[in-house]
Amino acid sequence: xEGSTGIDPGVRDLAEVDRLVHEPARLMxxxxxxxxxxxxFTFVLNVTELTDGNLSSHLSKLEAAGYVEIEKGxxxxxxxxxxxxxxxxxxxxxxxxxxxxxxxxxxxx
Amino acid sequence: xSKTTDLRQIQRRTNQLMNFEDGFWDLLLGCIFMMLAIYPVxxxxxxxxxxxxxxLSVLALLVAAELLLRRYVSGxxxxxxxxxxSPKLRLVLVFTILMVLITFGLVLVTLLSPESVPSAPVEASxxxxxxxxxxxxxxxxxxxxxxxxxxxxxxxYFYGWMLGLANLASVYMVHNAGWTVLIPLAMAAGIIxxxxxxxxxxxxxxxxxxxxxx
Numbered sequence: 114x115e116g117s118t119g120i121d122p123g124v125r126d127l128a129e130v131d132r133l134v135h136e137p138a139r140l141m142x143x144x145x146x147x148x149x150x151x152x153x154f155t156f157v158l159n160v161t162e163l164t165d166g167n168l169s170s171h172l173s174k175l176e177a178a179g180y181v182e183i184e185k186g187x188x189x190x191x192x193x194x195x196x197x198x199x200x201x202x203x204x205x206x207x208x209x210x211x212x213x214x215x216x217x218x219x220x221x222x
Numbered sequence: 223x224s225k226t227t228d229l230r231q232i233q234r235r236t237n238q239l240m241n242f243e244d245g246f247w248d249l250l251l252g253c254i255f256m257m258l259a260i261y262p263v264x265x266x267x268x269x270x271x272x273x274x275x276x277x278l279s280v281l282a283l284l285v286a287a288e289l290l291l292r293r294y295v296s297g298x299x300x301x302x303x304x305x306x307x308s309p310k311l312r313l314v315l316v317f318t319i320l321m322v323l324i325t326f327g328l329v330l331v332t333l334l335s336p337e338s339v340p341s342a343p344v345e346a347s348x349x350x351x352x353x354x355x356x357x358x359x360x361x362x363x364x365x366x367x368x369x370x371x372x373x374x375x376x377x378x379y380f381y382g383w384m385l386g387l388a389n390l391a392s393v394y395m396v397h398n399a400g401w402t403v404l405i406p407l408a409m410a411a412g413i414i415x416x417x418x419x420x421x422x423x424x425x426x427x428x429x430x431x432x433x434x435x436x
Contacts, residue, residue: 141232148233149303155432156301160235191298210229 127216133178134209138163139171143206146181146198154194172196180205234374240303242375243429244296245421250288252415254281255385259392259408266402299429314372321365355393359386377417384410 134140141161146152158168175181180202184195198206241247257277265273366382369375385407392404 144229144232145236147229148236148306150306152303153301155299156239156303159300159429160232160239193302 127212130212130216131205131209133174133180134205136171138167139175140209142168142171142175143180143198143202146196147203147206151195151197154196157196175202178205236303237373238375239300240305241373243300243421244292244425245418246288246291246296248377248414248418248421250284250418251381252411252413252418253284255411255414256408257281259404259411262396262402262404296425298431299425317372318369321369352390352393355390359383359390362386362389381414384413 134143138161141163142157145157145160154168158165161168163171172181172183176183179199182197182199184197186193186195257280261273261277264276267273268276363383363386366378366385370378370382388406388410389404391406392401395401395405
């Protein structure tokens with residue numbers, strides 16, 4: 114540890130991590146949406162291999178935080194839910210990556 | 223639930239699901255090279271101009287079929303995603319299109335040249351022909367390997383070298399055994415078609431059509 118009483122900078126950085134992003138399932142969802150312009154529910158389901166209920170639950174939380182935009186519509190007669198990362202969501206993912214990289218570098222010494 | 227949160231892995235998985243999971247790309251590639259393998263025979267029957275017209279027409283139909291099958295067979299099963307137009311992706315797309323155009327151009331030049339007709343061998347240029355085919359081997363191997371790396375699809379490495387070497391073997395057999403059908407190339411195309419078919423069957427089983435969930 115650095116200093117006589119100071120918290121290790123790497124550990125302190127980890128405390129600042131966005132916990133909404135940090136949850137593994139939500140992190141996967143955000144990363145999938147980060148790599149595309151938009152995707153529908155089925156596509157994200159297939160890439161993340163989450164269950165329907167699990168994915169819906171996490172999407173609700175991300176939508177409430179303003180990270181994901183959910184657009185419900187139809188493709189012909191079939192309902193289709195389109196998902197898109199908002200600018201805030203994209204920023205949150207980039208901040209998370211920066212925080213984790215900094216934390217891991219500090220932890221490595 | 224997948225354990226990975228590696229961004230590059232997720233990017234590759236996304237690309238794979240969008241383009242290479244259903245086997246349609248492999249079936250298209252296999253069909254194209256199968257047509258090239260029998261090109262000398264159909265050229266003898268139809269003449270160079272009509273043969274080229276037939277080739278291009280069938281190619282256009284195959285590409286249209288692939289797009290439609292993607293839209294109406296794959297789409298409802300794996301879902302839809304719009305790729306992100308990042309600078310890196312634009313570069314990958316430009317590189318891919320450029321390589322496809324160069325390959326297509328080389329193929330057309332080869333097919334339209336007199337030496338491509340087995341019944342009219344040009345002995346004096348056999349050495350030059352092998353050199354050209356060696357360059358084709360390196361080009362195909364390199365191109366497909368680059369695409370395999372960029373898209374994260376391992377089998378593309380295998381396809382490139384297999385097709386290049388099959389083409390070289392075909393030219394050798396044409397010059398030395400008088401074969402009219404490019405049999406090694408047809409075999410390579412057959413292997414790709416078989417892989418495509420296996421991928422398609424696996425895809426249809428793994429991803430049933432689902433009604434959209436909330």
